[in-house]
Amino acid sequence: MPINDWFKQRESRRYTVTSGSGADLPDGVWRTCPECRKTLYQGDVARSLSVCPHCAHHFELIAADRIEALVDPGSFEETNASVGSVDPLRFSAVKPYTESLAAARESCGLAEAAITGRARIGDRAVAIGALDFRFVGASMGSAVGEKVTRLFELAIAERRAVVLVVASGGARMQEGMLSLMQMAKTAAAAERLARAGLPYVSVLVNPTYGGVTASFAVLADMIFAEPGALVGFAGPRLVEQTIRRSLPKGFQSAESLVDHGMIDGVVPRAEMRGRVAAVLGYLVPGGDV
Amino acid sequence: MPINDWFKQRESRRYTVTSGSGADLPDGVWRTCPECRKTLYQGDVARSLSVCPHCAHHFELIAADRIEALVDPGSFEETNASVGSVDPLRFSAVKPYTESLAAARESCGLAEAAITGRARIGDRAVAIGALDFRFVGASMGSAVGEKVTRLFELAIAERRAVVLVVASGGARMQEGMLSLMQMAKTAAAAERLARAGLPYVSVLVNPTYGGVTASFAVLADMIFAEPGALVGFAGPRLVEQTIRRSLPKGFQSAESLVDHGMIDGVVPRAEMRGRVAAVLGYLVPGGDV
Amino acid sequence: MARFVMEFERPLVELEDKLDELKALDVASLPELAAEIEDLEREVERLRETLYAALSPWERVQVSRHPARPKTDDYVAELFTDVVELRGDRAYGDDEAVFTALATLGARRVVVIGHRKGRTTKENVRRNFGSPHPEGFRKARRAMRLAEKFSLPVVTFLDTAGAYPGLEDEERGQAWAIAECLATLSDLPVPVVVVGIGEGGSGGALAIGFGDRLIMLENAYYSVISPEMCAMILYKDTARAAESASALALTADDLMRLGIADEVVPEPLGGAHRDPAPVIVAVGERITSALEALSAEDTGALLENRYGRLRAIGVFAEGDG
Amino acid sequence: MARFVMEFERPLVELEDKLDELKALDVASLPELAAEIEDLEREVERLRETLYAALSPWERVQVSRHPARPKTDDYVAELFTDVVELRGDRAYGDDEAVFTALATLGARRVVVIGHRKGRTTKENVRRNFGSPHPEGFRKARRAMRLAEKFSLPVVTFLDTAGAYPGLEDEERGQAWAIAECLATLSDLPVPVVVVGIGEGGSGGALAIGFGDRLIMLENAYYSVISPEMCAMILYKDTARAAESASALALTADDLMRLGIADEVVPEPLGGAHRDPAPVIVAVGERITSALEALSAEDTGALLENRYGRLRAIGVFAEGDG
Ligand SMILES: [Zn+2]
Numbered sequence A, B: 001m002p003i004n005d006w007f008k009q010r011e012s013r014r015y016t017v018t019s020g021s022g023a024d025l026p027d028g029v030w031r032t033c034p035e036c037r038k039t040l041y042q043g044d045v046a047r048s049l050s051v052c053p054h055c056a057h058h059f060e061l062i063a064a065d066r067i068e069a070l071v072d073p074g075s076f077e078e079t080n081a082s083v084g085s086v087d088p089l090r091f092s093a094v095k096p097y098t099e100s101l102a103a104a105r106e107s108c109g110l111a112e113a114a115i116t117g118r119a120r121i122g123d124r125a126v127a128i129g130a131l132d133f134r135f136v137g138a139s140m141g142s143a144v145g146e147k148v149t150r151l152f153e154l155a156i157a158e159r160r161a162v163v164l165v166v167a168s169g170g171a172r173m174q175e176g177m178l179s180l181m182q183m184a185k186t187a188a189a190a191e192r193l194a195r196a197g198l199p200y201v202s203v204l205v206n207p208t209y210g211g212v213t214a215s216f217a218v219l220a221d222m223i224f225a226e227p228g229a230l231v232g233f234a235g236p237r238l239v240e241q242t243i244r245r246s247l248p249k250g251f252q253s254a255e256s257l258v259d260h261g262m263i264d265g266v267v268p269r270a271e272m273r274g275r276v277a278a279v280l281g282y283l284v285p286g287g288d289v
Numbered sequence C, D: 001m002a003r004f005v006m007e008f009e010r011p012l013v014e015l016e017d018k019l020d021e022l023k024a025l026d027v028a029s030l031p032e033l034a035a036e037i038e039d040l041e042r043e044v045e046r047l048r049e050t051l052y053a054a055l056s057p058w059e060r061v062q063v064s065r066h067p068a069r070p071k072t073d074d075y076v077a078e079l080f081t082d083v084v085e086l087r088g089d090r091a092y093g094d095d096e097a098v099f100t101a102l103a104t105l106g107a108r109r110v111v112v113i114g115h116r117k118g119r120t121t122k123e124n125v126r127r128n129f130g131s132p133h134p135e136g137f138r139k140a141r142r143a144m145r146l147a148e149k150f151s152l153p154v155v156t157f158l159d160t161a162g163a164y165p166g167l168e169d170e171e172r173g174q175a176w177a178i179a180e181c182l183a184t185l186s187d188l189p190v191p192v193v194v195v196g197i198g199e200g201g202s203g204g205a206l207a208i209g210f211g212d213r214l215i216m217l218e219n220a221y222y223s224v225i226s227p228e229m230c231a232m233i234l235y236k237d238t239a240r241a242a243e244s245a246s247a248l249a250l251t252a253d254d255l256m257r258l259g260i261a262d263e264v265v266p267e268p269l270g271g272a273h274r275d276p277a278p279v280i281v282a283v284g285e286r287i288t289s290a291l292e293a294l295s296a297e298d299t300g301a302l303l304e305n306r307y308g309r310l311r312a313i314g315v316f317a318e319g320d321g
């Protein structure tokens, strides 16, 4: 559906930042953990930040829950909620891009794959954003690029730290070169933040790939990842085809990224808020602790 | 002999910047090329910048010849010629350090392993220095560190580019920690030059090792090396003992340093002057060519 | 190298071959042949024009990959003097898929950065067919920093299928290396002129692929994803690359329309490889006038404009919700 | 871990063992034993004092390497709170031989950089026994740059036999990585306090081993070359390391005399491992007061003083020739 129609329709069912997860699953439902194959009660999963109580498998979280899990309760105030993708190239293959967008909006209750806004973490003012993998694979088109860029600009204007929770399939090919250029645009905005001496912490969650990894996601002062998150530039299948042999165990996993010097640590979801707050305690301008 | 005696004695036989090489060998002498084993007439060797006419083996050159081979004829004007090492630790093992110094001064006609001064290359004003491997293995003690540091400072004061021809066995252990600290001192001076926006080109010749490689030698904007020059931090024997297997062919050679991304090129001696001049043409402040 | 025939040229090439055969016969002894040759020549000319006059996006992609197409090496050799190559990232290796050098264009000293495909198989193996490893991007970044330190404008040439998707490239931080180039380029305080000469494959092209001017050759492409991979994702069928190429808006004209490219350098009928010299000269002229204009700006304005150019790219809606 | 006995302690340890044996006997049933024990105790005490009171340089080197000696980990755990580790050089690897972190000392937020030896064999293997690879120095440099960006003072702990002299370390530019640390540290616009806690081996120590204050533990050493390697070069005999250690002027006192170190933290008789707690506390106090004094200086003066400190190091003659 065209974005303006969607906005009209949305009036009646504004999405809310919900705690817990399992997206739309009601509490009473049973789920199977893909890692340990145990059957879990959705209510338990939701209460543990969607981490399997048996094997610590980290289930996917929707963007709103990502933010909720990091910020001081009730402190999030969304910005640019109405920025959403259109179909500049009239891209149509298998399914028209407009249909993919409409379906994503319908199922996620979001205008776009990124949610951004102001919040506080450990009572420090931040500009925070999160990507929602359900929305066209959290790929970066013009709208995601614009929202992320505006988030950096907001932070510069208001002297805030930036925190971004990133998951993404990469660039959004349905927007062609407009999408590719968002890599440069967001990287330029991140660079401006850095020049302004303001801190930026990124949290990489499963999966983060392609043009998003190769732009703003890894330009942070400190980078953390969730256990088991896969992060890379090229997808594992492409790499496998390229090298014509099978990939080593743990390839592109958060744990191997630490060994290869790419990130500062693998942090369980339950500890992420504390870790991010601790980093901000050092990097946010202001007096001694 | 004490340095002041040496300076008195030196009056009568000031060393001169001589062209050609073979150090003290008279023209009529025959030499054997260590590479191709051919017998060469010293006069021919000297006329070809001490490069074997058969296999292009680069013979060692004394520091004065290094400078002569790079600068515009007659443009070199030495600075700090009288700075020389003393024996602050009263270091004596096998042979007292003072004896090594006296012997080096006697045989090289130099106060120290470094010669520094002002010159012009392609008519551009430079501060240039060269190390002389004959002088206690061109190791860096207080005097070499001081001369190199003063050279950088001279360049900053007079807005000159710096060109250094480096060969060295590393730090001069006979001066203990005073020697190690020259690494930091010369690196700090090189950093000040960089901050002043002035160019620095280093030329690494055989052999360059240890504390000299790991300080000012590799902090240049562009680094070139002579064919076959060996350059590294740890010496090959120590590396071999450490890894307990034999070293690959070409290990630490100038050619392998290019492949490993450490230097900008291997440049035959006859082309070095042109290459350095070309770089200075780009990096020395001033109008377009 | 054997003559390279692109798929869509085949009908033309067959006619051209037939014409050559006829011409090789003894025309004097076969008077009816002269007329036939004349007919065929007209036919070839007609076909050449219809075939090349309006290339499809996918055909342009093929032209952009033609092995005889002028490469970074050719532009450097023809346009620049006093070339001093910079090598190595000072940390891991010297990636020959990326060329970096100090060079002089007319009376102007610049830093050149370009993807570097080879002409021979041996060259291509050394250069990984122009697909950079992380150290190639890190070398490019070193060249950018040198340009900054000594206030030299930067000229880049884009010609890569993309950053190499190898195992060790991932391990050595391909994404990190590209992202750092993007950040560095975005506020490099010297003029940056980019020329798309052949392939402009995704992040590997973008890493040195934006600045204050983007000059595209008529048949160069620049794309978020290769048409083949796009077809694979959409249709599970690389043979449908032509459709993808059209959908992706990757031609020079598309980039003009989208406000990403600034100018297009025309190519001779059939592609730059059919007559490289005038194309290379034209590129040199375009770079020179771009540098001339940009050098007049002060650094603050230059960087504001560059950011503004990027900032303006993107088409999205802002609802009233 | 079995009790570690340093060569020069052996006579004392033997007496101590004998004393322990006697004490284990039934004193009540052997009345003459009490006197013997008392004598032996006096003897042990006397020997302990003569042995430890004036350690030779080579003995201090051995103490500095004692496996139970407090390490970077211990100082970090005891003195700092809210430690957030920084990992990786963002290009090749995370070298565990170098520890980098954001940490809080009292009320002061700092960046900590330290060589990191392990306590167990497993830890030591992961940490390469505290001898960094190039990526360790590159990680340290990243931490320095972070300190610069966010105006955090830097505190470093030296405890390495030296940079690792491996094949691949050479190939990945060990010398380059160290030199870049030296350059970065030399004008890093925040206070830098260095603590020599154990071994200070050559360039690998120096890479994070100079700044605005150098605090040396009484038995820490800092040397241009290891005594063993020096002996090897001079005498072709590593057994003559003791002579070399004396010649090299590598003790804390030597460094004070040479104007390189600023202060010496005393250790308990026999070395810091015999009673680590007060040593660690004293180090914390020294760092705190150094930071206090340095934070009062403005950045320009700080950097001028740092350069001046380096500039003044060196003893040479300037003849009249
Ligand atoms: Zn589970």
Ligand SMILES: [Zn+2]
Pocket (backbone or CB within 6 Å): B033, B034, B035, B036, B037, B038, B052, B053, B054, B055, B056, B057
């Ligand atoms: Zn020869």
